[in-house]
Amino acid sequence: MAALRTPAPVVSVCAVVLLAGLAGCSGEGGRNDAAATSPDAGAALKKAAAGPAGQAPPVKGDTFGCLTPEQATSGSIVFKSSTGAATGGFLTGSGNTGIVLAHQADGNVCQWKDKAVELGKTGFRVLAVNSTTGDEVAEIEGAASLLRAEGAWKLLLMGASRGAAATLQAAAGLPLKPDAVVALSAPAEDGSLDALGAAQALTAPVLYVAGERDGAAGPTARELSRASTKAAENRLESVKGSAQHGVALLAGPDTWQTVLDFLRKYCT
Secondary structure, three states: OOOOOOOOOOOOOOOOOOEEOOOOOOOHHHOHHHHHHOOOHHHHHHHHHHOHHHOOOOOOOOOOOOOOHHHHHHHEEEEEOOOOOEEEEEEEEOOOEEEEEEOOOOOOOHHHHHHHHHHHHOOOEEEEEEOOOOOHHHHHHHHHHHHHHOOOOEEEEEEEOHHHHHHHHHHHHOOOOOOEEEEEOOOOEEOOEEHHHHHHHOOOOEEEEEEOOOOOHHHHHHHHHHHOOOOOOEEEEEEOOOOOOHHHHHHOHHHHHHHHHHHHHOOO
16 A cells, blocks of 8 residues: 555645656767766666666665664655555655655665755655656656645656656656656656657646756757747756756756746745
8 A cells, every 4th residue: 555644734835745767878869879978877777677676675664775763764655656566765844735756777765865855844745756666657656646645735746867757757647737847957768768758748837957068968958848848837947067967966056946946936
């Protein structure tokens, strides 16, 4: 069964669930035909080759190697993806807006832990997904369902690199559409993920962020933005002079503030 909690009390602030996106390789045009251009391309390929069979089943209370004992006890959960697969995650904060986040292929839920805690302390409901099932889109859909079941009035999705591709695909396919989407360093395609096709169908407001000097990520962000003709808001942020990829982009105070402002715009 999905891990459910008593719905958070209705408040006037936002609750954010961040789904960590798996970082993927991207070549020219953001596709996988030049995997060596991505810093975590090797990790993505090894993970894809190994598959979920090599992953230990998720356990409630897991520290994931970064949570404190208190955080693990209160927020380390196991929930069901939309296909019924057991999925681990870190749930924190409170409020009536949720954001789903997923980590890059070279990491786990710990990539989002600090930002999740920060957002949770400012009135967001945050769920960072620990992706192990091999189906990132289903994990995001399951996380969205969990937040809705807990009483989230608003739903925001954010992912990084491969996770951003999965986030875009989930956002385009969810029956109850998210209120906004943030995609950090998204590839246009990555294995079975088709972010470009999802961008063409996306109707939710979207913010694309990429480093100006991060290989194919910048041109790909422009390609995805151009494809998002149906999005209620279509915003593109190129981080000048930056070669940072995915979650690392948020280490820049100005970039993090841009993302925060976008999320808060759609949280109430």
